Amino acid sequence: MNFDDTPQEAEFRATARAWIAANAPKQYEEELRKSSLGRTQLKNANILEVAKAWQKKKADAGWACLHWPKDYGGRGSSPIERVIWQQEEGPFGQLSRMFIIGHGMCGPTMMAFAREEHKRAYLPPLASGEKVWCQLFSEPAGGSDVAGLRTRAEKDGDDWIINGQKIWTSGAHYSDYGILLTRTDPTVPKHKGLTMFFLDMKSPGVEVRPIKQASGASDFNEVYFTNVRIPDHQRLGEVGDGWNVSLTTLMNERSAIGAAVSTGFPELFEYCSSLMLDDGPAIEDRAVRSKLANWAVKASGLKYTSMRAISALSKGERPGPENSIGKLVAGSMIQDVATYALDLQGASGVVSGEDAELAGRFQAMLLRAPGTRVEGGTDEIMRNIIAERVLGLPGDIRVDKDVPFNKIPTKGRG
Amino acid sequence: MNFDFSDDQKQLRDQARKFLTEKCPPKAVRAVLDGKAPYDKELWKGLAEMGFLGVAIPEDFGGAGAGHLELCVIAEEMGRANAPVPFSSTVYLAAEALLIAGSDAQKKKWLPAIASGEAIGTLALFEGKGNPSPKNVKLSAANGVLNGVKKPVADGAIADFAVVAARTGSSGRDGDISLFIVDLKGGGVEVKGLTNLDPTRGQAEITFKDCKAEPLGAAGEGWSILTQVLDRAAVLCAFEQVGGSDRALEMGRDYALDRIAFGRQIGSFQAVKHMLADMYVSATLARSNSYYGAWALSTNAAELPEAAAAARISATQAFQHCAKNNIQVHGGMGFTWEFDCHMYYRRANAMALGLGSLTYWEDQLIDRMRKKNAA
Numbered sequence: 108m109n110f111d112d113t114p115q116e117a118e119f120r121a122t123a124r125a126w127i128a129a130n131a132p133k134q135y136e137e138e139l140r141k142s143s144l145g146r147t148q149l150k151n152a153n154i155l156e157v158a159k160a161w162q163k164k165k166a167d168a169g170w171a172c173l174h175w176p177k178d179y180g181g182r183g184s185s186p187i188e189r190v191i192w193q194q195e196e197g198p199f200g201q202l203s204r205m206f207i208i209g210h211g212m213c214g215p216t217m218m219a220f221a222r223e224e225h226k227r228a229y230l231p232p233l234a235s236g237e238k239v240w241c242q243l244f245s246e247p248a249g250g251s252d253v254a255g256l257r258t259r260a261e262k263d264g265d266d267w268i269i270n271g272q273k274i275w276t277s278g279a280h281y282s283d284y285g286i287l288l289t290r291t292d293p294t295v296p297k298h299k300g301l302t303m304f305f306l307d308m309k310s311p312g313v314e315v316r317p318i319k320q321a322s323g324a325s326d327f328n329e330v331y332f333t334n335v336r337i338p339d340h341q342r343l344g345e346v347g348d349g350w351n352v353s354l355t356t357l358m359n360e361r362s363a364i365g366a367a368v369s370t371g372f373p374e375l376f377e378y379c380s381s382l383m384l385d386d387g388p389a390i391e392d393r394a395v396r397s398k399l400a401n402w403a404v405k406a407s408g409l410k411y412t413s414m415r416a417i418s419a420l421s422k423g424e425r426p427g428p429e430n431s432i433g434k435l436v437a438g439s440m441i442q443d444v445a446t447y448a449l450d451l452q453g454a455s456g457v458v459s460g461e462d463a464e465l466a467g468r469f470q471a472m473l474l475r476a477p478g479t480r481v482e483g484g485t486d487e488i489m490r491n492i493i494a495e496r497v498l499g500l501p502g503d504i505r506v507d508k509d510v511p512f513n514k515i516p517t518k519g520r521g
Numbered sequence: 522m523n524f525d526f527s528d529d530q531k532q533l534r535d536q537a538r539k540f541l542t543e544k545c546p547p548k549a550v551r552a553v554l555d556g557k558a559p560y561d562k563e564l565w566k567g568l569a570e571m572g573f574l575g576v577a578i579p580e581d582f583g584g585a586g587a588g589h590l591e592l593c594v595i596a597e598e599m600g601r602a603n604a605p606v607p608f609s610s611t612v613y614l615a616a617e618a619l620l621i622a623g624s625d626a627q628k629k630k631w632l633p634a635i636a637s638g639e640a641i642g643t644l645a646l647f648e649g650k651g652n653p654s655p656k657n658v659k660l661s662a663a664n665g666v667l668n669g670v671k672k673p674v675a676d677g678a679i680a681d682f683a684v685v686a687a688r689t690g691s692s693g694r695d696g697d698i699s700l701f702i703v704d705l706k707g708g709g710v711e712v713k714g715l716t717n718l719d720p721t722r723g724q725a726e727i728t729f730k731d732c733k734a735e736p737l738g739a740a741g742e743g744w745s746i747l748t749q750v751l752d753r754a755a756v757l758c759a760f761e762q763v764g765g766s767d768r769a770l771e772m773g774r775d776y777a778l779d780r781i782a783f784g785r786q787i788g789s790f791q792a793v794k795h796m797l798a799d800m801y802v803s804a805t806l807a808r809s810n811s812y813y814g815a816w817a818l819s820t821n822a823a824e825l826p827e828a829a830a831a832a833r834i835s836a837t838q839a840f841q842h843c844a845k846n847n848i849q850v851h852g853g854m855g856f857t858w859e860f861d862c863h864m865y866y867r868r869a870n871a872m873a874l875g876l877g878s879l880t881y882w883e884d885q886l887i888d889r890m891r892k893k894n895a896a
Contacts, residue, residue, distance in 0.1 A: 108590060108816045110522050187522075380894070390891065393884075400883035403890065404835040408806030411524070411813045418524040429809070432802045487791070493801055494794035498774050501789040 110414075112191075116421065119188050123195045126168060131199045132161055139198035143468055144369045144441055145322060145475030147201060155281055158202040162236025172210055172234040179218065179226055180234030186420040208277055209233050209240030213286050216356045217305065220343035229284065229305075241282035241308070243273040243330060244353065248517070250275075251488050253288070254297045254350060255515075258332060260289035260304070267291075267304065267342070269312075269335040275482070279315045279328035282308050286356070287337075288349050293513040300512055301349030304337045311335070322474040368437040369479075371444035371472055372406035375399070378448060378465065389451060398447060405440055409433055428497040434479075435489040442476035445469045524812060526594060533587075534594035540571055541602040547861045553605035553721045554864060559679050559714075560723070565606045566638050574612060575636025578620070583633030589753075593760045593815045600761030600840075601768045603864055605721035607641045607676035609761065609875070613754040614675075615642025618684045618700065622738030622746045627702060631682060643680040645671035645703075645727055646747065652881035653751060655698050655744050660729065662687035662701060665736070667709070667729040675875060677725025678714040680705055684750075685734065686743055698743035701734035709733060719871035721864065751876055752829040756814035759836035762872055763811050766804040766836070769843035769865045773797055773850040780852075793850060800843045807832075807839035827893055830886035837873045837882070844869035 112120055135157060138149055148154055165171045166180060173189045175181025184192075193200055203210070214233055217226060232238040249256035258271025269289060279285065285308050292300035308315070312335035317325040344352040379399060382389040389395045412433070416426035448469035449456035455463075459470035480486050494500040507515045526534070544567050553561055568574050577592040578584025585591075592612070599608050616635050619628055619642075634640035648671055651657040660669025667687055674683065683703050690697035703710065709732030717724040738746050774797055777788030787793050814832030817825040844865040848855035855862040873879060 108524060108526060108812070108819060110524060110816070112522065116522070376890070380891070390887065396887040397880065397883045400830075400834060400886045401838075403886060404810055404831045404838075405806060407813065407831050408810045408835055411809035412805060414522065414524040415809060415812065418522050421522050422525075429805050432805050435798075436802060436806070487795070490795040490798035491791070493798040494788075498770075498794075498797055498801060500774065500777060500794050500797065501786050503791070504785065504789060 113421070116187060116191060120191050120195060123170070123192050126170065127195055127199070130164055130168070131196075132157060132202075135202075136198055139201045142198075142201055143374055143472055144371065144479065145324075145471035145473075146468060147204065154202070155205060158205055159236045161199065161202045162206060166231075166235030171236070172214065175214065175218075175230070175234060179214075180231035185423075187417065190417050190420060205239065205278055205281070206236055208242050209238075209282075212242050212356045213240040213284070213305070216286055216303070216343060216352065219355050220303070220352055221305070222340065225305075225341070233284075238283040239278060239281055241276050241279045241285040242356065243276055243279075243285045243287040244356075245275045246272060247274050251485055253353065254301065256288060256290060256301070258287075258289050259293075260291050260302055260337070262291075262339075263336075265339050266336045267339065269304075269306075269332040269337060271332050273330040273332075274318070274327075276315075276328045276330050277326060277482075279308065279330050280317055280325075284308060285330075286343065288353050290512065291346055291349075294511050295347075296509055297507060297512045297515065298350045299347055301353070302346050303343040303349040303352040304341050305343060306335070306337045306341060310337070321477060322471075324475070368409065368433045369441055370402070370406045370409065370437045371441040371448075371469075372402050374468065374472075375402065375444050375448055378469075379451070382451060384451070395451070402440060402444060405436055409436055428493075431489070431493055431497060434483065435486055435493070438476075438480040438486060441472060441479060445473035445476055449473060524816065526590060526815075530590055530594050533591055534598060537571075537573065537595045537598040538601070540567070541598050541604065545602040545604050547603075547864070550603045550605050550721055550861075550864055556720065560607055560676070561605045564604065568606065568608070569636065569638030572636075574608075574638055575632070577612075578616060578632050578636050582628050583636040585636075589757075589819045590815055592757060593811075593818075596757045596760035597764035600764030600868075603721065603765065603768070603868055607643070607679060607722070609722075609754070609758060610643035610676040610680065611635055611641050613757040614644035614750060615680075615682070615684055617753045618644065618737065618746065618750045621749050622700065622742070627735070627737065631702075634681075640681045641676060641679055643674055643676050643683050644750070645674045645677065645683045645685045647671065647673060652877040653747070655695050656693075658686050658688050658698050660685065660687050662689050662699060662734065665701075665734055667701060667703065667732045667734045670726060670728050672726035673715055673717065673724040674727050676723055677705075677727050678712055678723050683727065684737055685729070686747060687734075689740055689743075695744035696741040698747070699740045700737040700743040700746055702737045703729070703732060703734045707733070717871065719867040721868065722871065748826075752825055753818060754876055755829040755833040755882070756811065756818045756825075758872060758876060759807070759811040759814055759832035762836035762840040762869070763804065763808050765865055765868060765872075766800075766807060766839040766843040769840070769847040769862075769869075770797065770800045770804055772862065772865075773800065773843070773847040776851050787850075796846050796850065800846050803839040803842045807836040810835035824893075827886065827889040830882050830889055833876065833882045834879060834886060837879055840865075840869040841873055 169182050172181040173184035173192050177183045233240055244253055246256045260267045260269050286305045288303050290300050291302040312333040314331040316329045318327045319325055379389045379395055412429050416430045419426040452464050459467045463470055495502055544564050549561055572585045573595050575584030576587045577589050580586035619631055648659055683705055685701045685703050687699055687701055688697055689699040709730050711728040713726045715724045715726055777793050780787045811832045814828045817828035848862045851862055854860050
């Protein structure tokens with residue numbers, strides 16, 4: 108048992124470290140290091156532009172999308188090399204956030220289902236960040252129940268005509284392309300009538316409207332489709348096989364091993380280490396210490412769970428299912444941590460923004476946190492996944508399973 | 522990076538599981554629970570023959586000369602099987618204290634006897650309510666003679682010798698405490714068994730009256746040795762707790778698959794599924810924290826104090842969580858004497874206290890994290 112690199116890994120790490128030291132946008136390092144959930148903007152620069160420039164620089168030197176094949180803009184690296192890169196990239200990895208959906212979900216789906224000429228045309232600019240992609244799955248009528256979506260695709264000659272609405276689309280407002288899950292046959296049970304496409308977000312009839320979130324910020328969008336045309340050659344997978352295609356996408360979402368999840372703990376520990384309460388230093392207070400200790404072991408538990416998965420990768424093995432706990436644990440933890448940090452501030456904790464303690468770091472965290480427990484699979488869906496796929500418990504009894512989609516009730520009451 | 526046990530160590534774990542499945546079925550645990558014997562003597566003999574008791578004891582002292590990682594995988598299986606033997610007091614506490622501070626003669630006397638199963642050892646630290654702290658040690662030692670009462674002492678009623686924490690000074694500092702070895706079969710010792718939460722591992726009150734004792738380690742070094750012993754034991758106990766958590770989770774999962782209510786498997790209800798998923802989360806966090814503890818223990822890393830406290834807290838929480846919710850998943854049947862659920866519930870809650878309470882270890886963890894940050 109050790110944390111040492113193999114000689115090969117050490118050599119790769121040294122190369123990556125040297126390149127990052129020579130090329131990373133160091134002027135933003137401190138600000139990126141201090142960013143936390145709900146606050147990842149740069150003060151004096153447009154983060155999207157900084158991110159695109161860094162991604163392009165990486166791509167030109169062969170450091171973008173490391174695990175992708177070289178032909179598609181990657182480096183052909185092993186999974187462990189990808190993890191080492193993430194470790195070395197450190198705070199600059201924050202700049203990859205706006206590419207996560209494209210690189211982590213759209214790219215792999217294209218790789219598995221697009222025509223060869225499309226892969227060669229679309230994947231390299233996706234890898235280099237010159238083109239940004241989004242994923243159009245969720246709808247007002249289909250969140251956790253994605254297969255309940257209603258956006259229609261109807262065949263018209265060699266094209267498909269799309270009508271409907273998507274919601275919670277991250278980054279749609281700056282995306283160039285998207286992968287789109289539609290309903291092509293409402294007369295069969297819901298999972299069987301879906302078909303996947305990719306499309307140009309500048310197509311006529313696509314309208315993107317930002318959602319004002321509960322936090323006040325706008326990271327997500329509604330996307331409306333009115334008679335949007337998509338040529339049939341942009342279909343991904345067979346007609347009616349969209350559910351299986353989407354599973355490939357979602358599987359990739361959950362296999363992002365080594366990507367650190369925010370728990371808020373390092374921020375809270377740092378805060379408490381210097382905070383003075385009415386009757387002395389916070390860190391000497393029994394109640395504070397007990398809270399900190401409980402969160403500390405969750406944070407370290409997640410860290411070493413991730414190390415176990417990385418070790419499996421290093422040995423060329425498939426990681427076990429342990430990593431499925433990350434988002435579930437971190438999501439509610441960061442919310443609790445933020446709530447507690449404000450509690451320690453007393454009445455003044457109510458003040459947010461620049462005038463607040465630490466320029467409102469924990470207030471911003473608190474307001475953004477509910478989203479982390481919903482996006483990418485709610486806490487409840489994550490528990491179902493652990494119960495069913497890891498523990499082998501039976502799936503839910505689904506009353507709509509064998510019912511034609513257009514016969515499923517659409518209203519709860521009245 | 523290789524943050525995992527080696528193939529050989531995993532093989533040893535499989536070997537231990539196979540052995541314990543055969544020699545330590547729930548029925549064997551129940552025999553001790555029901556008071557038919559103070560511990561499972563046959564199992565203890567078998568563990569010695571398998572080389573498990575001396576796995577981390579050097580060959581020079583009659584052990585297998587493997588290491589702490591090997592002991593960790595065996596500990597996990599001991600916890601999974603809920604083994605009713607004085608393993609933790611003898612192997613994690615007494616043997617580790619001897620390995621850290623024993624003279625050559627003391628090691629020669631006791632370690633081979635531990636490895637062969639002939640001697641049961643324990644640590645006599647607590648004196649009634651309270652957590653590990655020099656100020657809670659009142660038992661006095663003067664000129665190698667002990668006077669005072671220790672309680673509770675794990676496996677005290679069956680132990681052959683004890684490492685005893687005694688007061689040798691009154692400066693109010695850690696240096697007031699020294700350690701001694703006492704042959705419990707000799708004079709000046711009175712032992713009384715105590716009923717306790719987990720009868721499969723006994724507790725006793727030991728009164729020392731003008732009892733002759735031999736120093737273990739230098740005078741005044743007692744507290745520093747004890748701190749190291751408790752850290753090591755925290756990691757090793759964490760592995761038992763991880764094994765127990767996994768078993769309790771499995772029992773709950775299996776019952777949720779077998780039991781039908783309202784016309785369906787109860788494991789198809791989200792209220793039950795989510796409870797089991799949360800148990801899996803706790804058990805996984807505990808395992809990962811314990812692996813880090815194992816790494817720190819096996820390499821004698823500077824991180825051991827922090828890693829041990831984290832493993833201790835995480836594994837204690839996980840075992841308590843899994844054991845209590847295992848009963849909940851079982852419903853009424855889980856609350857019967859006949860079902861095995863309560864044996865894990867008892868063990869989980871007894872283990873949560875044995876090396877000091879959760880509150881104590883939370884406090885330790887924060888102190889140690891601060892120390893590291895300051896360094």
